[in-house]
Amino acid sequence: MTNLTLEDIAKKAGVSRSTVSRVINQQPNVKKDVRERVRRVIESTGFRPHPAARALASQHSSTIGLVLPQSVSFFFTDPYYSHLTKGIAQACNQHDYTLALFLVESEDDEKKIFASVTRKGFLDGVLVQSGHHGEQQVIGDLVDANIPQVVIGRPFRSDNVSYLDIDNINAAFNAVTHLIRIGHKRIGTITGPLHSTVGLDRKTGYVNALRERGLHSDESLIVEGDFTENGGYYAMKKLLPSKPDAVFAASDVMAIGAMRAAREAGLRIPDDIAFVGFDDLPIATLSDVQLTTIRQPVAQFGAKAVEILIDLIENGIKPPQHIILGTELVIRDSCGAGRK
Amino acid sequence: MTNLTLEDIAKKAGVSRSTVSRVINQQPNVKKDVRERVRRVIESTGFRPHPAARALASQHSSTIGLVLPQSVSFFFTDPYYSHLTKGIAQACNQHDYTLALFLVESEDDEKKIFASVTRKGFLDGVLVQSGHHGEQQVIGDLVDANIPQVVIGRPFRSDNVSYLDIDNINAAFNAVTHLIRIGHKRIGTITGPLHSTVGLDRKTGYVNALRERGLHSDESLIVEGDFTENGGYYAMKKLLPSKPDAVFAASDVMAIGAMRAAREAGLRIPDDIAFVGFDDLPIATLSDVQLTTIRQPVAQFGAKAVEILIDLIENGIKPPQHIILGTELVIRDSCGAGRK
DNA sequence: TTAAATTCTGGGAGCGCTCTCAATTTTTTA
DNA sequence: TAAAAAATTGAGAGCGCTCCCAGAATTTAA
Numbered sequence: 001m002t003n004l005t006l007e008d009i010a011k012k013a014g015v016s017r018s019t020v021s022r023v024i025n026q027q028p029n030v031k032k033d034v035r036e037r038v039r040r041v042i043e044s045t046g047f048r049p050h051p052a053a054r055a056l057a058s059q060h061s062s063t064i065g066l067v068l069p070q071s072v073s074f075f076f077t078d079p080y081y082s083h084l085t086k087g088i089a090q091a092c093n094q095h096d097y098t099l100a101l102f103l104v105e106s107e108d109d110e111k112k113i114f115a116s117v118t119r120k121g122f123l124d125g126v127l128v129q130s131g132h133h134g135e136q137q138v139i140g141d142l143v144d145a146n147i148p149q150v151v152i153g154r155p156f157r158s159d160n161v162s163y164l165d166i167d168n169i170n171a172a173f174n175a176v177t178h179l180i181r182i183g184h185k186r187i188g189t190i191t192g193p194l195h196s197t198v199g200l201d202r203k204t205g206y207v208n209a210l211r212e213r214g215l216h217s218d219e220s221l222i223v224e225g226d227f228t229e230n231g232g233y234y235a236m237k238k239l240l241p242s243k244p245d246a247v248f249a250a251s252d253v254m255a256i257g258a259m260r261a262a263r264e265a266g267l268r269i270p271d272d273i274a275f276v277g278f279d280d281l282p283i284a285t286l287s288d289v290q291l292t293t294i295r296q297p298v299a300q301f302g303a304k305a306v307e308i309l310i311d312l313i314e315n316g317i318k319p320p321q322h323i324i325l326g327t328e329l330v331i332r333d334s335c336g337a338g339r340k
Numbered sequence: 341m342t343n344l345t346l347e348d349i350a351k352k353a354g355v356s357r358s359t360v361s362r363v364i365n366q367q368p369n370v371k372k373d374v375r376e377r378v379r380r381v382i383e384s385t386g387f388r389p390h391p392a393a394r395a396l397a398s399q400h401s402s403t404i405g406l407v408l409p410q411s412v413s414f415f416f417t418d419p420y421y422s423h424l425t426k427g428i429a430q431a432c433n434q435h436d437y438t439l440a441l442f443l444v445e446s447e448d449d450e451k452k453i454f455a456s457v458t459r460k461g462f463l464d465g466v467l468v469q470s471g472h473h474g475e476q477q478v479i480g481d482l483v484d485a486n487i488p489q490v491v492i493g494r495p496f497r498s499d500n501v502s503y504l505d506i507d508n509i510n511a512a513f514n515a516v517t518h519l520i521r522i523g524h525k526r527i528g529t530i531t532g533p534l535h536s537t538v539g540l541d542r543k544t545g546y547v548n549a550l551r552e553r554g555l556h557s558d559e560s561l562i563v564e565g566d567f568t569e570n571g572g573y574y575a576m577k578k579l580l581p582s583k584p585d586a587v588f589a590a591s592d593v594m595a596i597g598a599m600r601a602a603r604e605a606g607l608r609i610p611d612d613i614a615f616v617g618f619d620d621l622p623i624a625t626l627s628d629v630q631l632t633t634i635r636q637p638v639a640q641f642g643a644k645a646v647e648i649l650i651d652l653i654e655n656g657i658k659p660p661q662h663i664i665l666g667t668e669l670v671i672r673d674s675c676g677a678g679r680k
Numbered sequence: 681t682t683a684a685a686t687t688c689t690g691g692g693a694g695c696g697c698t699c700t701c702a703a704t705t706t707t708t709t710a
Numbered sequence: 711t712a713a714a715a716a717a718t719t720g721a722g723a724g725c726g727c728t729c730c731c732a733g734a735a736t737t738t739a740a
Contacts (some may be wrong), residue, residue: 003461053392053461077422100439100440121391267666
């Protein structure tokens with residue numbers, strides 16, 4: 001089965017290359033019967049236009065890139081990213097875009113990947129996961145290259161870029177307020193990495209909630225985690241001497257790790273110590289005690305990012321949009337609501 | 341910053357388009373000083389050749405696709421696939437290939453994706469995760485389209501295709517033999533889906549081990565799982581009435597679920613019941629009792645698949661290769677070795 | 681019925697590269 | 711030093727498509 005070209009189809013259908021092109025691209029001004037005839041030939045031959053030729057002539061590739069910077073790639077195996085990636089991939093399928101995945105693993109990768117990502121004509125647009133402070137570079141380069149981009153999560157410098165985020169401060173605030181309301185007094189937190197906006201924002205929400213409720217926030221009750229299970233485990237070990245009666249973990253995965261540490265220390269959950277997580281990934285309901293957590297619609301998040309990006313691509317770059325999606329506190333067993 | 345072309349670089353360097361092309365593609369027959377001069381211009385301008393133009397002229401795109409068929413996409417959020425994907429992505433970076441991700445989610449996707457995947461000139465090659473029986477179609481289409489492909493995991497019909505797999509039968513055999521050797525008598529298994537070769541092979545290994553050691557294999561000790569945590573949990577519930585003293589789960593994730601069910605039933609691990617998993621993903625060491633399991637080098641697996649594929653792409657299609665990677669039994673706490 | 685407006689169609693140029701081939705320059709050999 | 715061989719270079723064609731424009735066919739208006 002040799003590869004057909006527009007010209008071949010044209011010949012078979014007794015028309016010109018141009019007409020076939022019109023049919024394929026659903027342009028007007030083709031007689032109905034001609035259009036049908038051409039369509040039948042395309043159907044019967046299984047013809048597909050050559051993507052590279054198309055991209056070259058039309059200057060767009062129907063491909064978008066998902067870039068996970070170095071600090072993020074490390075965590076790619078965390079379920080949050082699988083769900084995100086899945087949502088993104090699904091949305092791409094739906095919109096007939098191809099998804100190219102760029103996991104930056106080293107300085108070396110970084111150079112190569114950024115060079116190809118910023119090369120106009122390869123990708124129509126880029127989704128960038130916001131990483132830590134040092135990685136503003138990527139976003140800046142993309143802005144300079146004038147390539148449509150949407151940042152997932154608020155970046156440190158958010159002027160000039162469209163991004164999609166949840167209201168982390170408010171969500172964390174609600175979670176901690178809930179803990180206070182049901183009677184907890186010494187509430188600790190395991191934060192995300194504090195070189196990321198997510199980490200900082202969730203911590204801010206925690207601090208704000210304590211302050212508003214008149215609880216003094218004790219530095220020894222705040223431990224920095226790294227969004228991994230093990231990170232949560234070790235952070236909890238650091239937290240234990242301060243004897244918290246509740247812990248707000250900035251991710252479900254860390255909450256699971258923290259609960260493991262608590263159990264090892266002989267504490268019962270939620271009787272001796274309560275936990276609230278963040279994300280509401282499936283794992284939240286898989287431990288022995290179901291995790292109270294903040295639900296963020298990760299997959300839809302990805303899908304939404306794709307939609308915004310495609311809008312940017314197809315309808316031109318607009319003033320940067322900042323879209324904040326809602327979250328929801330899901331009360332289960334680990335917070336001890338209704339027991340105290 | 342407008343987009344440069346070969347011609348622009350040529351003019352700046354005082355040579356012809358062809359010479360610049362030679363420099364970029366590291367071809368011989370360019371004078372040393374000319375090469376240097378051109379290289380400097382490229383460096384200083386940050387020029388990158390247009391990928392589509394390149395692909396069109398050279399008939400290869402330096403892009404490979406990773407296709408996860410419908411039955412697999414469902415499990416994409418399972419950590420196994422994150423690790424696999426990560427390994428693949430890393431290898432692609434290393435070899436200067438771009439990775440396109442295709443998660444088939446529906447019949448509709450399937451058509452679209454296969455059409456674009458089989459379109460010659462878009463992807464240089466394809467990595468396909470072997471799925472269940474009904475999905476041989478993909479692989480067949482790819483073979484017909486004569487596109488270099490490597491299947492990850494043994495497919496049902498393995499003639500004509502190169503694939504990469506581990507020796508599942510043998511690995512499962514070893515795991516179960518280990519359980520027998522340390523004194524367990526009533527060994528149950530939670531299999532993977534039995535419409536997949538992985539599921540079947542690991543079950544076969546289990547059955548063989550029992551047979552060789554003269555234990556009769558009881559149908560009620562075999563329950564089909566689906567590689568999810570919840571699947572493991574419910575499979576274990578079905579297994580409990582048969583009172584196994586050990587369980588071989590065909591994946592770590594299912595083992596975790598199964599252990600949750602066992603704990604809920606008041607059983608102590610490994611004292612009352614032993615567990616062995618499969619995969620040795622990080623989660624194996626994250627539960628309260630560390631999981632004995634079979635280590636398969638998932639990330640390297642992905643990397644290897646990429647290497648084989650690239651070899652196929654760059655050195656021509658060869659007789660199908662079947663590569664089997666080794667595994668290793670990792671003995672931790674959950675099997676109760678040394679206690680009985 | 682004819683002129684004007686509209687719709688449809690095909691040819692040509694060009695997207696930015698690679699690759700072949702012939703011309704030119706340089707090196708080697710006698 | 712000249713001829714032969716080898717290395718280097720540039721021009722041209724072409725990859726398969728899109729898009730513009732002019733010409734042909736059709737429809738509408740007069």
